[in-house]
Amino acid sequence: MVLFEITPYPTFSWSLSRHKTLTSCARKYGYEYYFSHNGWLSYNVEPYHQQVYRLKKLQSMPILFGQIVHRYIEQAINDYLQTGKASTLEELMQGARGQLNAAFIDSTRHVEFWRQKPNKYYMMQEIYYYGTLSSELVQDYKERLQLVFDHFLMSETFQQITAQKGALRIGEPEQFRSMKIDGIQVFVVMDFHYYDERADKWIIVDWKTGGESDDDRQQLALYAYYVQQKYRVSLEQIEVYNEYLLTGKRKKYRFTAYDMDNILHTFQRSVLAMKKYQADIFSNEPVDLEDFEQTQEKWHCRGCNFRELCGTR
Structure with missing residues (x-):
């Protein structure tokens, strides 16, 4: 085997x-x-x-x-x-x-x-x-x-877990979180989610060890889409939270069908952009390295793992 x-x-x-x-x-x-x-x-x-x-x-x-x-x-x-x-x-x-x-x-x-x-x-x-x-x-x-x-x-999340232990159904381990969209494997790295039987809601929690970011909402919208598809539930049954651990702040998000359409639109545009770098769409052979353009925004290079390969060490 x-x-x-x-x-x-x-x-x-x-x-x-x-x-x-x-x-x-x-x-x-x-x-x-x-x-x-x-x-x-x-x-x-x-x-x-x-x-x-x-x-x-x-x-x-x-x-x-x-x-x-x-x-x-x-x-x-x-x-x-x-x-x-x-x-x-x-x-x-x-x-x-x-x-x-x-x-x-x-x-x-x-x-x-x-x-x-x-x-x-x-x-x-x-x-x-x-x-x-x-x-x-x-x-x-x-x-x-x-x-x-x-x-x-x-945190409110951990307090709820300790207060309602018997009424929670914890979601599956992180390594199993993926879904297919348009036949493409989509990976979803979600921190924590559970079903609260008393409230009849799925709760998604993302722990943040850094500051707030403009990307947070888009990331959580993808998580909500995943839970909606996997458990066949309505968006009204899904509550989503960021727990910002540096400040202790908790932020709640509500998503609509418009948000779900938006994340699917992002996915489709993104896949099209990625396909430009495939020399063969069936084997996923890439184009030559030189055809992967280097960013012109040099601030990206400062924290990049690969900067020695670009001569910006």
């Missing part, structure tokens, strides 16, 4: 993050979704693809911090649902701090291990490009750690 088939080109799919990558820089889109393909293999692959894949796996402090916080929040919710015991602030901070320290140790002491297996070891983008983390950055994220977990434990 073949568990994993090695293909010359990746399978075409769509996600909001893929769409945002293309709109920020087509060259980055090419590296991220095409030229890193098979770079995880240790043999029968060109060193170039291995290099692109390594750079793809770099994690900046904001991204790494967000991933670790999300992981511990998910674990805290699951632990509570299974045991009825809520995690303490100290437990959450200690676990997340340990993960951040592990990332720092990997990035400074296990560089060769990371080069060999970039999907098994951490490499922080700041350390890769600048050799160190500034003391101001470290201090800033130490302070954020307490804030985000404090606000999570006090």
Whole structure:
């Protein structure tokens, strides 16, 4: 039985993050979704693809911090649902701090291990490009750690989970969240959703470890569309929230059929734009790297994992 088939080109799919990558820089889109393909293999692959894949796996402090916080929040919710015991602030901070320290140790002491297996070891983008983390950055994220977990434990969402444990039906794990639109696989990375039997509503919650963004509403509209399609429910039965963990602010969204049409329109326009970079629409073979245009807005390059490949290191 073949568990994993090695293909010359990746399978075409769509996600909001893929769409945002293309709109920020087509060259980055090419590296991220095409030229890193098979770079995880240790043999029968060109060193170039291995290099692109390594750079793809770099994690900046904001991204790494967000991933670790999300992981511990998910674990805290699951632990509570299974045991009825809520995690303490100290437990959450200690676990997340340990993960951040592990990332720092990997990035400074296990560089060769990371080069060999970039999907098994951490490499922080700041350390890769600048050799160190500034003391101001470290201090800033130490302070954020307490804030985000404090606000999570006090959040209206977590309070509802602890108050209504028996009346909630939790949605499926994150790895299963995808749907087909026009025959294309669409990935939806939703933080948390559940069905509240008492209110007869589906609740979608997105935890944010950064500030508010203009993209937040579009992202949540896609989540609402997914829940509407998967559970065959009306939009009136769906409530959507952003929990901004740095400030403790909670924002509620209501969506209409117009919002759903808008997200489908975005998807269709985005897919058309992506198809311009396919040399073969059936195999998803990409056009040449030079045909993936570099952004003219150079501020995008400052935080880009691939900047050494464009000579903007």
